[in-house]
Amino acid sequence: MTDERTLGEFEIIERFFAPLAAGAPGAYGLKNDAATLALAPGQELVVTTDLMVEGIDYLTGEEPALVARRLLRINLSDLAAMGARPLGYLVGLALPRGVGAAWFESFAGGLARDQATFSLDLLGGDISATDGPSVLSLTALGTVRTGTALTRGGAKVGDAVYVSGSIGDAALGLAALKGGLKVLSEEGRAALIARYRLPEPRVALGQALVGLVHAALDVSDGLIADLGHIGEVSGVGARIEAARVPLSAPARSALYVGAASFETVLTGGDDYELLFTAPAEADGKIGDAARALGVAITRIGSVEASPGVVVRDERGQPMEFRTTGYRHF
């Protein structure tokens, strides 16, 4: 029997993480200084990193398996935004010294489940102790055919603006998790909380959009802020029709009873849906691709010449918001 207090780095790696690397020969069972990874001819690497801090980016006390899956998924969402196919990932964990086998078992179990879902393997990592809150970092690697990666920079005036799934659920889910939105049904609150805890990275949709769209990203800062990012990098602006923004049933309920604001929906962030712009002639193929994958997409507006993002209400009037998106730091 292992006393949890005596769990050393090597035992943690061997017992909980090496099994996650079993499918990647270049991970060498996590026994090397680094991993090797071969790309297929004609492919280039896509790489991204995101970190989550306990108490800031996730709530203290969340189940480690869920935290792990969320960490992996927000990185996969970045790969999806580039149209990349996931290949592998590395994790860096700064954890309090008291963390024991149960934590690692849950955390690694979450990773195992999602790496199977999204077809990638653990390639490496590092663990250190901290006297503060846990800090979890993850770097995800994927591939695209060379030169075809989706970027934020290609939006053109006249493009339609699309978004996948529904917007605002995660921000409302976080509010529910903190004890808000009590007026909603238990089912409704649970659905929103689940959307916050476990975003659905649109990995297959992102790959399907390669060659069809002009610009893309995943909504993490908030719909308005992120559409603003596309606009800034592309040198354009955009208009959104408020009534077209896709909302889930519980999000609509929360708005109807006044328990949440439309501003929270549009600026709360953490949606991890794909936001993209495409020329009119691509509309049919984009719709076909989304239907084939069973992913809802909605045309919510258009790319305009004048800079900035304008949200118009049902009378065509621009709406005003106090903030545009989440401030990370």
Added chain:
Amino acid sequence: MTDERTLGEFEIIERFFAPLAAGAPGAYGLKNDAATLALAPGQELVVTTDLMVEGIDYLTGEEPALVARRLLRINLSDLAAMGARPLGYLVGLALPRGVGAAWFESFAGGLARDQATFSLDLLGGDISATDGPSVLSLTALGTVRTGTALTRGGAKVGDAVYVSGSIGDAALGLAALKGGLKVLSEEGRAALIARYRLPEPRVALGQALVGLVHAALDVSDGLIADLGHIGEVSGVGARIEAARVPLSAPARSALYVGAASFETVLTGGDDYELLFTAPAEADGKIGDAARALGVAITRIGSVEASPGVVVRDERGQPMEFRTTGYRHF
């Protein structure tokens, strides 16, 4: 003028980090969700990640530029141990909210200096706030000709064991930084402290050893522990002649006056020197490569059939140590 309290994530990225990505077209000025990176034909990727926690892996109050360079260098040392050529890196920073422009300017300045020295570019990153000590993570990417990466797993009985540079300086430097080793000259203490603060990743040597050596790694846990790692993965053991372990002049002074123990030298870690094993017939070419690069290498022992690492004193007797290496967690 920017009020430091209002420094937002986007401004930090634009002002301090985007310039570090200017040489990498696939970093898109850090304005994308992820970076793209093309590999030359016949090359495969090598990837590693390491994190440093304030107060654990580096001392609170250290100059941010030095912390940044150390973080980059310990990752480059992992690439060196695989024989890889550095290409790029990503950083993840969890920082207290009070951190202002001066910190970022120093930190980014350190990265700028070392990425020029070692020929790689920033590809991406993430910043979050933390209520605890800073946690800095870095993922480094490099390439090797497909199938030629050095690993820990190929050591063969009869191989010679070599190490680059000198061993023990970093552990003694850390002791000096904490106020110890007062008996040494100021120059000696400063030299040891510099070795702790700024390890010298043996990037060029690692690449030169490809095809010549059977097994390699970089010494981070301590010479004995890391030679043990080669032995475990390769299914062999090793013998070291204590008198052959290369020591710097201040390290020798510290031992001679009894201010430090030989055990600290062999087990203290953080050396970031290359430790490798090679067949006798490669000795000439290895020596030529090291001389061409101006890097000292020393033959310190041999690979044996019986498992474990034995350190023999000058009379040929095995030496006993209480510990074998640094325990990370």
